[in-house]
Each structure stands twice: as C-alpha cells, then as structure tokens.
Amino acid sequence: MVSKNQIKLIASLHQKKYRDQNGLFIAEGFKVINELLHSDFELQNIYQTTALFSEKQLPVTTVSETDLNKMSALKTANNCLAVFKMAPEQAIAPQGFQLVLDDVRDPGNLGTIIRLCDWFGIPQLICSLQTADLYNPKVVQATMGSMTRVRVIYTDLSAYLSSTNLPIMGTFMDGVNVYATPLPKEGILILGNEANGISSAVEALVQQRLAIPRFGAVQKTESLNVATAAAIFLSEMRRRD
Amino acid sequence: MVSKNQIKLIASLHQKKYRDQNGLFIAEGFKVINELLHSDFELQNIYQTTALFSEKQLPVTTVSETDLNKMSALKTANNCLAVFKMAPEQAIAPQGFQLVLDDVRDPGNLGTIIRLCDWFGIPQLICSLQTADLYNPKVVQATMGSMTRVRVIYTDLSAYLSSTNLPIMGTFMDGVNVYATPLPKEGILILGNEANGISSAVEALVQQRLAIPRFGAVQKTESLNVATAAAIFLSEMRRRD
Structure with missing residues (x-):
C-alpha cells in the first residue's frame, strides 16, 4: 500500500523545485532502475505493479496500476518506478x-x-x-x-x-x-x-x-x-x- | 472562417491513414511552413491567428486560437498551420x-x-x-x-x-x-x-x-x-x- 501523501510527494518530484527540496528523484522501468541499483545512487523505495524486484533486502512496495500512473512522469506508466536520493555535488576533476x-x-x-x-x-x-x-x-x-x-x-x-x-x-x-x-x-x-x-x-x-x-x-x-x-x-x- | 468539417479533416491528418487517403499533410510554425512554400511541395491552405503570411496569391484563412489548437498536432499550437499536398512517389536514383x-x-x-x-x-x-x-x-x-x-x-x-x-x-x-x-x-x-x-x-x-x-x-x-x-x-x- 502507498498513501495519498506518498503519491503526492512522488508526483511532485516531476518538478525541479521539489526534487531539490527533498533531495530525491524518480526513475522508471526495470532497465533504468536496475542500472541505478548497481551504482552509487542510493535507493529510497521501489514501487511495482508486479514482482519484478524481489531481493529481500530491497525496499519494495506493490501498488495498483492506477497509483503507479499517478506517480509516473510517463504518459503511460511502466510496471515499476523507483525513488532514489540525488548524489552529493561533486567537484570538477581538473585534468583530462x-x-x-x-x-x-x-x-x-x-x-x-x-x-x-x-x-x-x-x-x-x-x-x-x-x-x-x-x-x-x-x-x-x-x-x-x-x-x-x-x-x-x-x-x-x-x-x-x-x-x-x-x-x-x-x-x-x-x-x-x-x-x-x-x-x-x-x-x-x-x-x-x-x-x-x-x-x-x-x-x-x-x-x-x-x-x-x-x-x-x-x-x-x-x-x-x-x-x-x-x-x-x-x-x-x-x-x- | 473555417468550418467544423474542415477542422475535423485537418485534425485527422495527424494519422497516417487519413494522410494517405487525402494525400495531404500538415506543417506548423512560420519557419517550417516558409521552407515548404519555397520548395516543390504544393500548398493547399494556410491557417493563421495573426497576419504572418500576407502575399496576395497565397490561400490564407485567419482562424481563432481555439480552432488552431483543434487542428494542431502540438501540445500548444503555434500561430500558424499549413496543409500541403504529399509529393508523388519517387524512384531511387541508382548511383551515389x-x-x-x-x-x-x-x-x-x-x-x-x-x-x-x-x-x-x-x-x-x-x-x-x-x-x-x-x-x-x-x-x-x-x-x-x-x-x-x-x-x-x-x-x-x-x-x-x-x-x-x-x-x-x-x-x-x-x-x-x-x-x-x-x-x-x-x-x-x-x-x-x-x-x-x-x-x-x-x-x-x-x-x-x-x-x-x-x-x-x-x-x-x-x-x-x-x-x-x-x-x-x-x-x-x-x-x-
């Protein structure tokens, strides 16, 4: 289950202002989420309509298609959406x-x-x-x-x-x-x-x-x-x- | 003025089926229309909300923003839309x-x-x-x-x-x-x-x-x-x- 407030927060992440306020962003679809999972980006939560991500240590919530569509920035939502934390700002490496x-x-x-x-x-x-x-x-x-x-x-x-x-x-x-x-x-x-x-x-x-x-x-x-x-x-x- | 039927026909040109049936396609915005006007493509009509195209020999209709939005394939219509005839099919030049x-x-x-x-x-x-x-x-x-x-x-x-x-x-x-x-x-x-x-x-x-x-x-x-x-x-x- 996902609360109305949670859906509202996630939908707000379509806008830069709220991404910056919360330090969070969304990624959609198995492939993109999977690449982010295997990187330095820190996962907050995955929302899925079917059992795509099932490793025990992952924070995953099963949601209805209707709810996923409300969170999604796509015209038609994929079957999963994840919220990740934005990376800390980095300095420019001076060479190369x-x-x-x-x-x-x-x-x-x-x-x-x-x-x-x-x-x-x-x-x-x-x-x-x-x-x-x-x-x-x-x-x-x-x-x-x-x-x-x-x-x-x-x-x-x-x-x-x-x-x-x-x-x-x-x-x-x-x-x-x-x-x-x-x-x-x-x-x-x-x-x-x-x-x-x-x-x-x-x-x-x-x-x-x-x-x-x-x-x-x-x-x-x-x-x-x-x-x-x-x-x-x-x-x-x-x-x- | 533009009739409801005319608007309906133009909006139908968003779909390939109706483009092929009518041999017509749409172009939007001054720049693209102007390039097409100076090419072999044959103009059927221009619809505009302000006086952009004014040469006497051009078939131009002034329309309301509401009507232009109904014809447009863009989220928000530009200030002009033109209907052109599709070019006849061409043969492949065998060299080059x-x-x-x-x-x-x-x-x-x-x-x-x-x-x-x-x-x-x-x-x-x-x-x-x-x-x-x-x-x-x-x-x-x-x-x-x-x-x-x-x-x-x-x-x-x-x-x-x-x-x-x-x-x-x-x-x-x-x-x-x-x-x-x-x-x-x-x-x-x-x-x-x-x-x-x-x-x-x-x-x-x-x-x-x-x-x-x-x-x-x-x-x-x-x-x-x-x-x-x-x-x-x-x-x-x-x-x-």
Whole structure:
C-alpha cells in the first residue's frame, strides 16, 4: 500500500523545485532502475505493479496500476518506478578531456549527450546552471543508465572557465574545420544552447572556434542538433587516439 | 472562417491513414511552413491567428486560437498551420551514396536523420515500409525544413537491396571499426531499428559490417541512439572527401 501523501510527494518530484527540496528523484522501468541499483545512487523505495524486484533486502512496495500512473512522469506508466536520493555535488576533476554544455535546455538532448559521454569514455560533463536538470525524469529515462557512469556537474561557467588552465575550444557555425584541426588530449570543448549557441560571456573565453563543415549542395540547413553535433565532435576526439 | 468539417479533416491528418487517403499533410510554425512554400511541395491552405503570411496569391484563412489548437498536432499550437499536398512517389536514383533505414520507428529520430542527410549532402534516404512516416507531424517539425531538400523514398528493402549493384554496408555492434575501414564513395549504408537493429532478412544482404568503437572504461552502454550513430557514420563518410 502507498498513501495519498506518498503519491503526492512522488508526483511532485516531476518538478525541479521539489526534487531539490527533498533531495530525491524518480526513475522508471526495470532497465533504468536496475542500472541505478548497481551504482552509487542510493535507493529510497521501489514501487511495482508486479514482482519484478524481489531481493529481500530491497525496499519494495506493490501498488495498483492506477497509483503507479499517478506517480509516473510517463504518459503511460511502466510496471515499476523507483525513488532514489540525488548524489552529493561533486567537484570538477581538473585534468583530462571535459565536455561543457552552455544552456542546453532540452532534456532529451542532455540525456543523449550523457549517453554519448559514456560511450566515448568522457568521465565528466560540466553544465551551466541553466542547462536542463540531470534529475528531470525525461533526462533520467533518456540516459538509459549512463548517468551512473558519467559525472554531471553544474557550475557557473564563466567563473570555471576563467580559472582553468586547460585549452578552451568552442563550437560555432563559423569555426575552423574540425576534421583538419589537431585536438588536444586534455582540454575543454563547449557546446551551446539549441537556439542561441554559446553565450557571449562564455564565447569571450573560448580560445579556439571549431565547426563541423557543411556538405549540402544547397546550404540551407541552419545547424545540426546539439546532440548530433556532440556525437560528431566526440567521435573526432576519440578516432585520433 | 473555417468550418467544423474542415477542422475535423485537418485534425485527422495527424494519422497516417487519413494522410494517405487525402494525400495531404500538415506543417506548423512560420519557419517550417516558409521552407515548404519555397520548395516543390504544393500548398493547399494556410491557417493563421495573426497576419504572418500576407502575399496576395497565397490561400490564407485567419482562424481563432481555439480552432488552431483543434487542428494542431502540438501540445500548444503555434500561430500558424499549413496543409500541403504529399509529393508523388519517387524512384531511387541508382548511383551515389545512399543511407538506408531498416524500421527506424521514432519520428524524432527520422526527422533528425533527414536533417543530417541535408547537412552532409546525402540526396536520398531510403526507408523500409515500416519506418516512421515522413509526413507524421512530428517528423515534419523535426526536419526543420530539410525534408524539402532530401528525397525520402519508402520501399521493400529486401527487394531493393537484392537488385542493386552498389556495395552494401550495415551497422552492427560487432562490426569492424569504421575509423579504420575504407568507405566507398558510392554505396549503401544501412542503420537498423532502435531496439532490434537490422532485421535478419536485410542482414543477410549486407556485405560489410561496420561499428563505431566504444571507448568507455566500463563498457556497459548498450548502444548509441540511431540518430547519433547516423551523425557519426555520415561524418566519417564526408571527412574523407
């Protein structure tokens, strides 16, 4: 059984304000929950309509489909939903290759980029404070478990970029051809907002402007989606290893 | 003014069955409509809540927000929606580089891939009959106008691939490293379904199996999203030109 108040609390976690207040977030579906269970994230409780999770030590509550639908952030709830504790904030490791997002707002894009970092072995993703929230249910679902293996850190980008000694690269429509440019093994690569690109405050700190060249005969495509651009830049980074 | 029957007809175009019956599809928002107006697609009518399109020769109807919302496939309608005629079916041009989709079901993925084809100058995208419909309102929106510059052709893949003389490459988890493999300038590259990859009937016709190598230390990421994989393969194709 699950109380009305409990359902209300869990449904409130769809909103960032209440996630931050409670330090909790939700994950849905067996696969994503299972990946989180085998990570450093701490489980609070699993709610399921059928016996999916049955290890004795797990806190599990069986609920009706109706109740699960009330908690769920999906159009139609899966057969399980779990509440996890948010991870403590982490510091940025000062070395290595770092991907930086300047106000990427779409949760699906953030989720896809986290998945790409995992694939290409990028251990930390640094996000501006206005970037979509890691714990947004749509991000959690889109990462497909990759959020357990990539450290996502929110910080004031101008302050961080002013303090680092790493070379700073940014992606722009008018940058130099990335295919023909040497890329440092240690460095920072910045991707900008879906509509506006990199903000002027951050742009002022960029040392090298990179671009993916266009090949279309009629060159009208405005820009690549930020997640597909991330895919191409990370691939470029790694293919030269 | 717009009649109730007209609203009903337009709302029915959210579904493939009625698009096919009427030979019509909808596009929403100034930018997408404007790109379609400057293409071979034939306009039937524009519905707008404010005077966005005002050239005299354009068939435009001013409607209320309420009526536009009834026609719209978006959660909240934009300020304009247009009905266009579907393009006549086209034949596959037998040469060049061709991207093939084997049952890519997500409209957002199809839209993103069409945008990538436009960026990388791939003139035709060949889709299995079960691939998401080009005229699905979500696809139309996701292409951001690129559908006016990329020929999307639906066909029986097994029949087509059996009849072509072009080299056939497919993307698989266990393929050879694409970074270290020569790619022909003329050829076919197949991407598979989001959950199941390339179907066994199509797999049997593949001559070269390609993969994007994983770099993550803990190699758990199941696969890349099909649109991000498309981005990386097309980038590989073009960077060598």
